[in-house]
Amino acid sequence: MPQRKVGIIGCGTIGSQLATAIDTGAVRNAGLVSLFDAVPANIEALKKKLGSKPGVFTDFEKFVKTDCDIIVEAASQDAVRKFAKQVLAAGKDLMVMSVGALADKALLAELLKEAGKSGCRLYVPTGAIAGIDAIRAVRHLLDSVTLTTTKNPKALAGAPFFETGKVKLDQIRSKTMVYEGTAAEAVRMFPANVNVAAVLSLAGIGVDRTKVRIVADPAFSTNQHEIEAKGSFGEFKFTVNNVPSPGNPKTSYLAVLSATECLRSICDDGMRVGS
Numbered sequence: 001m002p003q004r005k006v007g008i009i010g011c012g013t014i015g016s017q018l019a020t021a022i023d024t025g026a027v028r029n030a031g032l033v034s035l036f037d038a039v040p041a042n043i044e045a046l047k048k049k050l051g052s053k054p055g056v057f058t059d060f061e062k063f064v065k066t067d068c069d070i071i072v073e074a075a076s077q078d079a080v081r082k083f084a085k086q087v088l089a090a091g092k093d094l095m096v097m098s099v100g101a102l103a104d105k106a107l108l109a110e111l112l113k114e115a116g117k118s119g120c121r122l123y124v125p126t127g128a129i130a131g132i133d134a135i136r137a138v139r140h141l142l143d144s145v146t147l148t149t150t151k152n153p154k155a156l157a158g159a160p161f162f163e164t165g166k167v168k169l170d171q172i173r174s175k176t177m178v179y180e181g182t183a184a185e186a187v188r189m190f191p192a193n194v195n196v197a198a199v200l201s202l203a204g205i206g207v208d209r210t211k212v213r214i215v216a217d218p219a220f221s222t223n224q225h226e227i228e229a230k231g232s233f234g235e236f237k238f239t240v241n242n243v244p245s246p247g248n249p250k251t252s253y254l255a256v257l258s259a260t261e262c263l264r265s266i267c268d269d270g271m272r273v274g275s
């Protein structure tokens with residue numbers, strides 16, 4: 001298999017780890033071709049850590065023309081809305097981390113159509129949760145899927161949900177359920193916190209039927225996701241307790257590892273178990 005040439009949108013926590021993994025050979029059969037970020041300082045900080053010399057861009061039009069086969073989005077939902085279609089139209093595969101953006105059915109349909117036209121693939125890593133293989137296996141037998149996410153209030157800070165002022169994060173002293181609703185709404189209200197809700201919905205019963213609860217607990221130092229699924233197959237419950245990544249308390253370290261593993265399986269000629 002020829003070496004896969006990789007471009008990265010977003011030089012923050014996930015993008016930097018991925019770039020480093022390619023640079024050090026931890027992702028085999030991959031070369032880092034180009035980096036794009038709206039913030040030049042973030043690109044510069046990453047560039048200094050790399051042995052290779054990828055092209056660096058703050059202009060997306062120039063970035064998307066670089067000679068890469070796959071582009072990883074590790075930026076924001078806004079970046080998916082702005083750039084994903086152009087990536088696919090340029091004939092490049094796309095791996096999306098800000099999966100919440102794909103809860104927008106019109107956008108998802110548009111991207112799948114573009115991928116179909118250009119013969120490109122859209123990859124969605126499992127991210128900060130586990131059990132997606134099981135959800136996919138029983139998707140036609142599911143009656144209900146509920147995600148309960150518990151985080152320290154600090155990891156929820158800045159979410160649009162709190163702009164109404166009805167719930168004051170800094171006044172929460174004990175475990176408090178701050179939100180309950182559909183995955184479709186949750187990814188809009190907490191765009192940097194529950195991408196996993198979108199992953200779960202895509203694998204299972206969709207964004208309107210997947211329920212999400214968000215709990216703030218000052219005693220928590222991990223990002224916890226509990227998935228409960230019931231249906232004619234039986235039922236299961238998965239809990240992951242993720243340490244936050246050092247660079248960004250909103251992003252679980254597992255999400256970074258999952259992104260790396262997904263890219264490794266794409267570039268390294270399929271998935272390997274146990275190597």
Ligand SMILES: NC(=O)c1ccc[n+]([C@@H]2O[C@H](COP(=O)([O-])OP(=O)(O)OC[C@H]3O[C@@H](n4cnc5c(N)ncnc54)[C@H](O)[C@@H]3O)[C@@H](O)[C@H]2O)c1
Nearest residue numbers: 010012013014038074075076097098127128192195251255
């Ligand atoms: N799928 C999952 O399970 C999962 C888990 C954690 C994080 N995420 C998502 O992955 C994305 C990246 O996470 P992170 O922790 O690396 O974030 P981060 O804040 O550490 O880094 C994001 C980088 O992208 C850049 N950026 C953001 N929007 C941009 C735009 N429109 N154009 C150009 N550059 C832009 C920022 O300047 C920053 O350098 C976020 O959207 C986050 O919510 C997904």
